[in-house]
Amino acid sequence: MKKLVGLFLVLAVTVLIPAVDLAFAAGDEPGEYLDRRVIIWNLFYRLMTVGFTVGAVVSGTIIWQCWRFRESHPKAKPTPYEGTDW
Amino acid sequence: MSGHSNWPEWVYIGVVVALMVWVGAEAWEAERLVDHIPADAETIKVTGQQWFWSFEHEDGTKEIGELHVEVGKAYKFEIMSKDVNHSFNIHDYVVLMDAIPGRVNTVWFAPTEPGTHDIQCREYCGLIHYNMRGTLIVEEPSS
Amino acid sequence: MVLELQKPRPIWQIMFSTHHTDVGLLYLITSLAFLFLGGSLALAIRAELFLPGSQIIADSMTFNRIFTVHGTTLIFLFIIPFASAVGNYYVPIMVRYKDMAYPKLNAIAFWMIPPAGALIWLGFADFTWYATPPYSIISAPGPAADMWIFGLKILGVSSVLGAINFVVTILKCKHPDMSIGQVPLLAWSFLSSSLIILVAIPTFAAALLMLLTDRLGVSGFFNPAMGGDPIAYAHLFWFTFHPEVYVLVIPAIGMMYEIIPRFSRKPIYSYNSGVFAFVLLSIVGFSSWAHHMYATGMSFTEKTVFMVGTLAAVPASAMHVFNFVATMWNGRIKFLTPMMWSVGGIALFFSAGAGGVANAAMPLDFTTHDTYWVVGHFHLFVMGTIAFGSIGFLYYMFPYVTGRMYNETMGKIHFVMSFIGTVLVFFTQHLLGLYGMPRRIFDYPPIPEWIAMNQIATVGAMIIGISMAIFLANMIYSSGKGKLANTNDPFGLGGKYYYPFEAKNPSH
Numbered sequence: 001m002k003k004l005v006g007l008f009l010v011l012a013v014t015v016l017i018p019a020v021d022l023a024f025a026a027g028d029e030p031g032e033y034l035d036r037r038v039i040i041w042n043l044f045y046r047l048m049t050v051g052f053t054v055g056a057v058v059s060g061t062i063i064w065q066c067w068r069f070r071e072s073h074p075k076a077k078p079t080p081y082e083g084t085d086w
Numbered sequence: 087m088s089g090h091s092n093w094p095e096w097v098y099i100g101v102v103v104a105l106m107v108w109v110g111a112e113a114w115e116a117e118r119l120v121d122h123i124p125a126d127a128e129t130i131k132v133t134g135q136q137w138f139w140s141f142e143h144e145d146g147t148k149e150i151g152e153l154h155v156e157v158g159k160a161y162k163f164e165i166m167s168k169d170v171n172h173s174f175n176i177h178d179y180v181v182l183m184d185a186i187p188g189r190v191n192t193v194w195f196a197p198t199e200p201g202t203h204d205i206q207c208r209e210y211c212g213l214i215h216y217n218m219r220g221t222l223i224v225e226e227p228s229s
Numbered sequence: 230m231v232l233e234l235q236k237p238r239p240i241w242q243i244m245f246s247t248h249h250t251d252v253g254l255l256y257l258i259t260s261l262a263f264l265f266l267g268g269s270l271a272l273a274i275r276a277e278l279f280l281p282g283s284q285i286i287a288d289s290m291t292f293n294r295i296f297t298v299h300g301t302t303l304i305f306l307f308i309i310p311f312a313s314a315v316g317n318y319y320v321p322i323m324v325r326y327k328d329m330a331y332p333k334l335n336a337i338a339f340w341m342i343p344p345a346g347a348l349i350w351l352g353f354a355d356f357t358w359y360a361t362p363p364y365s366i367i368s369a370p371g372p373a374a375d376m377w378i379f380g381l382k383i384l385g386v387s388s389v390l391g392a393i394n395f396v397v398t399i400l401k402c403k404h405p406d407m408s409i410g411q412v413p414l415l416a417w418s419f420l421s422s423s424l425i426i427l428v429a430i431p432t433f434a435a436a437l438l439m440l441l442t443d444r445l446g447v448s449g450f451f452n453p454a455m456g457g458d459p460i461a462y463a464h465l466f467w468f469t470f471h472p473e474v475y476v477l478v479i480p481a482i483g484m485m486y487e488i489i490p491r492f493s494r495k496p497i498y499s500y501n502s503g504v505f506a507f508v509l510l511s512i513v514g515f516s517s518w519a520h521h522m523y524a525t526g527m528s529f530t531e532k533t534v535f536m537v538g539t540l541a542a543v544p545a546s547a548m549h550v551f552n553f554v555a556t557m558w559n560g561r562i563k564f565l566t567p568m569m570w571s572v573g574g575i576a577l578f579f580s581a582g583a584g585g586v587a588n589a590a591m592p593l594d595f596t597t598h599d600t601y602w603v604v605g606h607f608h609l610f611v612m613g614t615i616a617f618g619s620i621g622f623l624y625y626m627f628p629y630v631t632g633r634m635y636n637e638t639m640g641k642i643h644f645v646m647s648f649i650g651t652v653l654v655f656f657t658q659h660l661l662g663l664y665g666m667p668r669r670i671f672d673y674p675p676i677p678e679w680i681a682m683n684q685i686a687t688v689g690a691m692i693i694g695i696s697m698a699i700f701l702a703n704m705i706y707s708s709g710k711g712k713l714a715n716t717n718d719p720f721g722l723g724g725k726y727y728y729p730f731e732a733k734n735p736s737h
Contacts, residue, residue, distance in 0.1 A: 032124060033124055033160055033196045034119055034120065034196070035196065035198060036120045036179065036180050036181070036195055036595070037178075037179060037180050039116050039119050039120055039592065040116060040120065040180045040592045040593065040595055040596060041180070041596075042116075043112055043113065043116040043590065043592055043593065044587070044593055044596065046112065047109060047112070047586070047587055047590060047593070048587075050105070050108075051583045051586070051587065054105070054583070055579060055580065055583060058550070058554075058579050059576055059579065061554060062554060062572065062575065062576055065554065065557050065558060066557075066562070066564075066572060069493070069557055069558065069559065069560050069561065069562050070562050070564060071561045071562060071563050071564075076561050077561065078494070078561055079493075079494045079495045079559065079560055079561055081494060081495055081496060081724070082494050082561070082723055082724075083723060084724075092499060092502070094555070095499065095502060095548070095551055095555070098547070098551050099544055099547070099548065099551075102543060102544045102547045103544055106540040106541075106543050106544070106586070109540060109586055109589075109590055110536060110537060110540050110590075112590070113536060113589075113590035113591050113592060113593070114533060114536075114591070116590075116591075116592040117529065117532065117533075117591040117592045118529070120592055120595075121529050136368070169363070169367065169368070170361075170363050170364040170367065170368055171361055171363070171364065171459060173524060173598075173599055175665075175667070177596075177664075177665030178665075180595045180596055181595070182524055182594070182595045182596075182598060182599075183524055183526065184524045184525045184526060186453075186459055186460060186525060186526065187363055187453040187454075187459065188453030188458065188459070189460070189526055191525070191526035192526075204665075204674075206665075206667060207667070208598070208599040208600065208667040208668075209361075209599055210293075210356075210357050210361070210364070210668075210669040211364060212293075212364060212368050213289055213290055213293075214289065215289075215293075215669065215670060215671075216289055216670035216671045216672045216673065217672065219674070
C-alpha cells in the first residue's frame with residue numbers, strides 16, 4: 001500500500017511539474033484574430049453544463065433524502081441512537 | 087463518530103478535486119487565448135473620467151462618448167483614468183478592463199460585424215456612475 | 230439571560246452585566262435590530278429598481294448612500310454580531326467553563342458595536358462597503374466618509390477582542406477532562422473563524438488608517454496624484470475581506486452542525502472531517518484574495534495563481550455538504566423550523582459555491598465582474614447560506630433564551646416565503662448580470678430583459694420582506710405569550726442538548 005502511494009506521488013509530480021511549467025511559461029507570442037465572445041461564452045456554457053449536472057445530482061440527493069428520511073415516511077424507523085444519551 | 091469506513095467521502099473528494107482541476111485547466115486555456123494581443127492590433131487610447139469616456143485613435147482622431155471601429159481589424163485599448171477608478175465595458179463583445187488612475191491597462195478585441203453596441207462603466211465611480219455610458223459603432227471596412 | 234420575561238430584571242442589570250448569556254442577549258437583540266434596518270434599505274433599493282427612472286428615491290446620491298449602508302450594516306452589524314451572540318451563549322457551555330475567559334473584555338467588545346453602528350448610520354456614507362480609493366479619498370463627501378471609517382475601525386477592534394476571547398475560552402478554559410478533539414463542531418467553528426479574524430483584520434485596520442490620513446491630505450498611500458497606488462488598497466482590503474467571507478460562513482456552518490444531527494436523531498457522520506474542513510478552509514481562505522481584482526490589470530501569472538488558490542477552497546466547503554448529506558442519510562428527520570432553514574441553507578450553499586467557481590475561472594470575469602451576477606452570487610452566500618443558518622439557529626435557541634416556544638406554523642411560513650423569495654431575487658440577479666447590468670447603479674436604460682428581471686427580483690424581495698415581518702411578529706409575540714417550552718427537550722428529539730439556560734447567571 002505504501003509503495004502504491006509513493007508511486008502515485010511520483011506520477012503526480014511528474015505530471016504536475018510540466019503542466020505548471022507550461023502554465024507559467026505562457027509566453028508573450030502575439031495572438032491570432034480570435035473572437036473573444038466565442039471563447040468566453042463557450043467556456044461559460046461548458047462550465048454551466050457541468051455545474052447544472054452536478055447541481056441536479058446534489059439537489060436531487062438532498063430532496064430525495066428529505067422525502068425518504070422524514071419521520072412521517074411509512075418506512076421511517078428509529079435510528080440506533082434514539083433513547084440513548086449520544 | 088468513528089468506527090465506520092470513510093471511503094465514500096474520499097471518492098467524493100477525489101471527484102471534487104478532479105472537477106476543480108478541469109475547471110482550472112479550461113479557464114487557463116481560454117484565458118491564454120484571449121490574453122495575447124495580435125501583433126498588428128491598432129491602439130485606441132481610452133480615458134475615463136467622471137462621468138464620460140473619451141477615445142483617441144492611432145491617427146490622432148479624438149472622440150467623446152462614441153467610438154467608431156471597423157470590421158476586420160483588431161483593436162488594442164489602452165485604458166487610463168483621470169480621476170477615480172472606472173471600468174471600461176463593452177458587454178456585447180465581452181470587453182472589460184478597469185481604468186485605474188496612474189496605470190495603463192490593456193485589453194483587445196476584433197469586431198466581426200457592423201452594428202452599434204453599448205459602452206458602460208462597471209466600476210462604481212460616484213454620482214452619475216449609472217449613466218456613464220457610450221456607444222460603440224462598428225462600421226464596414228473603409229478600404 | 231434565560232427566562233428573562235418570566236423572572237424580569239431591570240434592564241440596566243442586563244446592560245452592565247458581564248455574564249456570557251447577558252452579553253449574548255445584547256448581541257442577539259442588537260444584531261436583529263440591524264437585520265431589520267439593513268433589510269428595509271434592501272427593500273428600498275429593490276423598489277427603486279422596479280422600473281427605469283426614479284421611483285421612490287429622489288437622486289443617485291441617496292441611492293448610493295443606501296446601498297453602502299445596506300451592505301455595511303448587514304455584514305458588520307448583523308452577521309458578525311449574530312455569530313457572536315450564538316458563540317456567547319454556547320461556547321462556554323460546550324467547553325464546560327463558567328463564562329467566557331475575559332468577561333469584561335467580552336462586554337467591552339459588545340459595547341463598541343452601538344457607537345460604531347451609530348457612526349455608520351448617522352454618517353450614511355456613499356462610497357460602497359469597499360470604500361475604493363481614489364473615489365473615497367478625493368470624491369466622497371465628508372463627514373459621512375470619515376464617520377464610516379471610524380465606525381469600521383471600532384468594529385474591527387471589537388471583532389479582534391471578541392476573537393481573542395473565543396480563542397482563549399476554547400483553548401485554555403475548556404474542561405481539563407476534555408481534549409480538543411471532543412470540543413463540539415459549533416465551538417470549533419468559532420475557534421477557526423476567530424483565528425482567521427486575528428490574522429486578517431489587522432491588514433484592513435492599517436488600510437483604514439492610511440485611508441483616513443489620505444483623506445486628510447497628509448499622506449498619499451492610495452492617491453495617484455501624490456504617487457500612491459489605489460491597487461495597494463485593493464490588495465489590503467481583500468486580504469482581509471476574502472478570509473472574512475469565511476469568518477461569516479464558518480459559524481453558520483457550525484450552527485448547521487448543531488441542528489442537522491439533532492433533528493436527524495443521529496450523530497454527525499464524521500466529526501473529524503468537519504474539523505479538518507474548518508481548519509483547511511481557514512488556511513486556504515488566505516490564498517484567494519486577489520480573485521476580486523482580475524479586471525484591475527493583473528498579469529496572466531497572477532491571475533492563474535489566485536484562480537488556483539480559489540479553486541483550492543472548494544473541496545473543504547464540499548466536505549461540509551457531504552457531511553450534512555451523510556448525516557441525514559438513514560436518520561429519522563423531524564422537519565421543524567430550524568431544520569428546514571438548515572437544509573434550505575445547504576441547498577443554496579451549493580448554488581452559491583458553484584457560482585463562485587464560475588467567478589474564479591479567469592476569462593468569465595469579463596462577463597460577470599461588477600455585474601448583478603456578482604451581487605446574486607454573494608447574496609446567495611450571505612442570505613441563502615449564512616442568514617438561513619443563523620435564522621434557523623435563532624429558532625433553535627429561542628426556547629432556551631425565552632423559555633417559550635415560537636409559533637411553528639409561522640416559522641414554517643417564514644421559511645417557505647424566504648426560500649422562494651431568495652431564489653427569485655438572487656437567481657434572477659445572476660441572469661441579469663449575464664445580460665450585462667452593472668451593479669451599484671441608480672437607474673438603467675429601458676432594455677426589456679433588464680426591466681423584466683429587475684421586476685422579478687423586486688417581487689422576490691418583497692416576498693422576503695413580508696416573511697420577515699411575519700418573523701418579527703412571531704418573535705415578539707412568542708417571547709411574551711408563546712406556550713411554555715419543555716426546556717429539557719423543546720423539540721421532542723431526545724438525546725443530550727447543550728442547555729444555555731442552565732448557565733449559572735449570578736443575577737438569577
